[in-house]
Amino acid sequence: MGRRSLPRIPTGPAAPSPGRELARGLADNARDMLYPLLVVARGLRSLATTGRHGWGRMPRERRGPTLLLVASCLAIVALVPYGPTLGTAALLAAGAWAGRDRRGARGAAAEPGEAESGRLQALYEALVPYFSAPQDPRPLYAPGGDWRQAFEEYTFDGLGRLTALRLRYPGYFTDGEEGARARIEQLLHVKAGRGPEYRFDWDEAANRLALGVLPVLPTDVWAQRFVTAPGETVLGFTDPSAVLRTVPVTAGEETYDAPPVVWRTGPRSTEPHLLTLGQPSSGVTTLLRSVVLQALLHGDVVVVDGGGAGEYACLEGREGVLAVESSLPGALAVLEWASHETERRLLAAGRARREGRALPADVRRPLWIVVDRPGALSHLAARDGRPDPQDLLAVPLRHGRTAQVTVAVGEQLEGVGRLAEAVLAHTRARAVLGAVAPEQVTAALGAPSHTTPADHVPPGRGYARVGTGPVHRLQVPATPDPYDEETGDAQRQAVLALLPRPVAASPTG
CATH class of the missing domain: 3.30.1240 (Hypothetical Protein, Haloacid Dehalogenase-like Hydrolase; Chain: A; domain 2)
Incomplete structure (x- = not known):
């Protein structure tokens, strides 16, 4: 008789074990039963983390109203029949939705296509x-x-x-x-x-x-009164994650909170002067016009329009506007007066401090010097053998912070080489507008922007940096020339509403 081979009994790790199979099945069942609870717990934790971060980023002046609103909602839910039950169910549903695994079932990453x-x-x-x-x-x-x-x-x-x-x-x-x-x-x-x-x-x-x-920055914010303190100027608006502050704005019939890029001036400002650069038709004049309208709330303004296109004609004859000049002789006269006025203010402020008196009212009231395209005027002055108008800005730029004098300069990128050394050295609040290359942003602002250029650049779109701060994306509020025939009626009325009233004509004898 031949030998009968016995059946081979599996051994080692591959051998099935009834006890092990039973334990594995119980573990799978328990995991299946607890999985919904884990999803809800993960979602509630995610919602709590989001709420905590949102509370930390919220401005302090908004925390009180927010707490009052939340308490009112909780009180209403508590008083409504079945309110607590429905509220708890809604909270659990929100937790389940927030805790769902977006990459696949039970945490297994879904493979891309x-x-x-x-x-x-x-x-x-x-x-x-x-x-x-x-x-x-x-x-x-x-x-x-x-x-x-x-x-x-x-x-x-x-x-x-x-x-x-x-x-x-x-x-x-x-x-x-x-x-x-x-x-x-x-x-x-x-x-x-x-x-x-x-x-x-x-x-x-x-x-x-x-x-x-990045989301697209809104372009529907027009010129309007912004909620700011004296000495604060809104240059434009940026990404919500870039700044910790918001201001209410009106866009059409809608009102919402928008994150502003705020430039602070005055005696305690570290960057009291502004330089705006940009391509032609990029919004440099629009930004300066917006700055002027905000400055007229608390100060006086002189405007020098080197372009000579009458972009600031709407300001002539208005209260607080001391002069609007576009010719070379007029610009030289206005800037020479501004230089002497800065020296007078500086001497008056020093005298008051030595005597322990408050600053005179005419020194406390801010004076703004707005110069658009000074390079064109410098070219005309060099051709005619006259003094460079930019040399007259040296005193306001050096001593303007103490004398409550602020200088805002706008120039096209192609004319940067014609800017005086004093202008480049003392204007450390910067903005660059238009379709600019990354290296141009770095050269203009002194730091690169960690964002890619926009594919479509609307007017007023660019970047801003105040001093050594971060580089922000910027969208300037639409502030067109109200006397321009191509300006829409709604935007024209928005700008006209911000203009000071005309200066009353003096009686003639």
């Missing part, structure tokens, strides 16, 4: 020359590598366009050098798509770079 994966791989391969080194034994970026090891988060819109990306980069990358950053930002801008504007947030401590699409 073939087209999306191809775009991520192409972006990864493009970054290899910048984020790799031959001596790296375990390179994070390598030719033919997998993008999943470097890209932590990514988001695509419904059209398959990249809207958000968070990536890791090696620690030896020189992220402290602006040139190295600029190369990476330019590459990501090209590969992600040139349509929207992107913002880049560098986390040097964690070696992370986040890319996100």
Whole structure:
């Protein structure tokens, strides 16, 4: 008889165990039962974190009304029949919605489509020359590598366009050098798509770079009275995450809170003078006109229009407007008077302080010197052999902060070379408008903007920086010339409503 082979009994880890299978089944059932509770808990924690961060960013003057509104809503819910029950159900539903896993079931990351994966791989391969080194034994970026090891988060819109990306980069990358950053930002801008504007947030401590699409800045805010303190001027509006303050604005029939870029002047200002640069028809004159309308609330203004196009004719003969000049002789006379007035104010302020008296009223009232396109006047002065009008701005620029004198200068980018050294040295509140290249933004503001240029640049769109602060995206409120035939009736009426009343004519004998 032949030998009968016995059946082989499986051993080792692959051997099925009834007890182990039972425990695994119970664990799966328990996880399935607890999963909804975990989703709700995660969502409630996310909502609480969002609320805490929103409370921290909220201005102090808005916290009291917000608390009153929340308490009123809770009181109404408590008094309504079945209100607490319905409120609890709504809160749990909100937590479940906020806690849902957007990348797949139970935390498993959903794989991107073939087209999306191809775009991520192409972006990864493009970054290899910048984020790799031959001596790296375990390179994070390598030719033919997998993008999943470097890209932590990514988001695509419904059209398959990249809207958000968070990536890791090696620690030896020189992220402290602006040139190295600029190369990476330019590459990501090209590969992600040139349509929207992107913002880049560098986390040097964690070696992370986040890319996100920025919302379009609103262009429907016109000239109006802004809620500001004396000495504060709204240059325009920016992204909500860029500043901690908002002001109410009216756009058409709607009123909402918008984040402003505020420039502070006066004796305690560190940057008392402004320089605005831009391409032709980019909104430089519009910004200066907006500044003048805000300055007339608390001070006097003299305007020198080097362009000579009559852009400031609406200010002539108004209370608080001491002069509006566009000719070279008139500009020289006005600026010479402003220089002497600054010296007089400075002497009067020093005398009052030495004697322990309050400053005279004519010294406390701010004086604004607004000069649009001084380079054109300097060219005419050099041709005629007359003094340079910009030389007369040296005294107001150097001593204006103490004398309550503020200088605001506007010039086209092509005329920057004609600006005097004193103008460039003392105007450290800056704005640059129009379709400008990143290197022009850096040259004008002294720091780069970590946002990509806009594909479509409306009038008044650009960047602003006050002193050594961050560079902000900027949209200037529409303040057109009300005497221009192409100005819409609504915008014309908005500007005319802000003009001071005309100066009463003196009686003649």
